[in-house]
Amino acid sequence: MEHLKDLFLLDSAYTHLNHGSFGACPKPIFEDYQKWQLRLEREPVDFFVNQGNIQLQKSKAALGAYIGADPDDIVLTTNPTYAINIIAKSLDLNPGDEVLSTNHEYGALERTWDYYCEKSGAKFIQQEIPIPLKSKEEFIEAFWKGYSENTKAIFISQITSMSATIFPAAEICKRAKELGLLTIVDGAHVPGHIPLDLKELQADIYTGACHKWMLTPKGCSFLYATKEVQNNFDPVIISWGYKADVPGKSLFLDYHQLQGTRDYSAFLTIPAAIDFLEKYDWTSVSAQCKQLILENYQDLCDIFGTQPVCPVTSEFLGQICSIPVPIEHPNELKEILFNRYKIEIPVFKLNGQVYLRLSTQAYVSQKDIDYLKHALIEIKETTNLLKQP
Ligand SMILES: Cc1ncc(COP(=O)(O)O)c(C=O)c1O
CATH class of the missing domain: 3.90.1150.10 (Aspartate Aminotransferase, domain 1)
Known part of the structure; x- marks a missing residue:
């Protein structure tokens, strides 16, 4: 190497x-990034109105093929915290409801859940996962001890930030589905790191960062949501996608993708990053x-x-x-x-x-x-x- x-x-x-x-x-990926930035500065109007959008679709198509998702079920966000904020902000949480999670989650997202649960009178349950962890079965048993009849959703990392451990997300999602819970997975560290096929994983909602192990420049992440749930979430920023003049394929895409001026060159580097990963x-x-x-x-x-x-x-x-x-x-x-x-x-x-x-x-x-x-x-x-x- x-x-x-x-x-x-x-x-x-x-x-x-x-x-x-x-x-x-x-x-090579950074050069591709600068190429997009230069194109944007040379012809900003054409970029924002035409070319940028065409390239954005190509980027999402490449990402969709890479992570096993329909590109229409993906919106690109700067970081995973932005993506999860979209979800937590408009999750239908009522007093007494519970979001079941672990005591190994990423700090910014603990704060996100803490904030929105507190606001709605719901509880963010950070179930203790004992360290050292001995087996997958032990994890699963410890996690579900936090379940109650008030649990509405689960939120877990597939690879944890601080304990740096792969959690059995597929098994947890499967059981959660049987219990009728909304499944939300933080896969910030997953794409480009361990295999990811969202069709197999069956999470309702998933976020990943491309700027970590997929090697894109900073500010390139995604939110995935299944068609069944994706139109339930308000935009974090109300912009052109709200009551869009020319509505797109879904509210999900309009609400979270259509915004005014922003430099999304990092989003456009996904095809170059995937080519790089294959080439080397x-x-x-x-x-x-x-x-x-x-x-x-x-x-x-x-x-x-x-x-x-x-x-x-x-x-x-x-x-x-x-x-x-x-x-x-x-x-x-x-x-x-x-x-x-x-x-x-x-x-x-x-x-x-x-x-x-x-x-x-x-x-x-x-x-x-x-x-x-x-x-x-x-x-x-x-x-x-x-x-x-
Ligand atoms: C598990 C996990 N989730 C989410 C994130 C997202 O980070 P941010 O949104 O602050 O860029 C990270 C970043 O290191 C992480 O390790």
């Missing part, structure tokens, strides 16, 4: 081990990155005498893993790693435990992970920061 490193724009002064937060865009055989690149996680996760935990958050298998792990670290304050360790070792890696607290999250991507080698290990051992031996195991 070493030869692929040069394709990325990342500053080589740093060891970048945080693909998970904002992704990283390779040069990213399935094989991704498999090598996943192997790096499987080979290093336990060793990294051993430095601190802690345990992986889940079984070290491909059922639970992709290209990210979170290492529990026995410290109180995440920032000090993050700053030492960044300032002294020039390692960019997130350190954060989840449910009272501090974690360090490693991401692997084509530009990360075993040498980089060895350097991280060296830095962590040195910090442990030369500072009071890390408690001895």
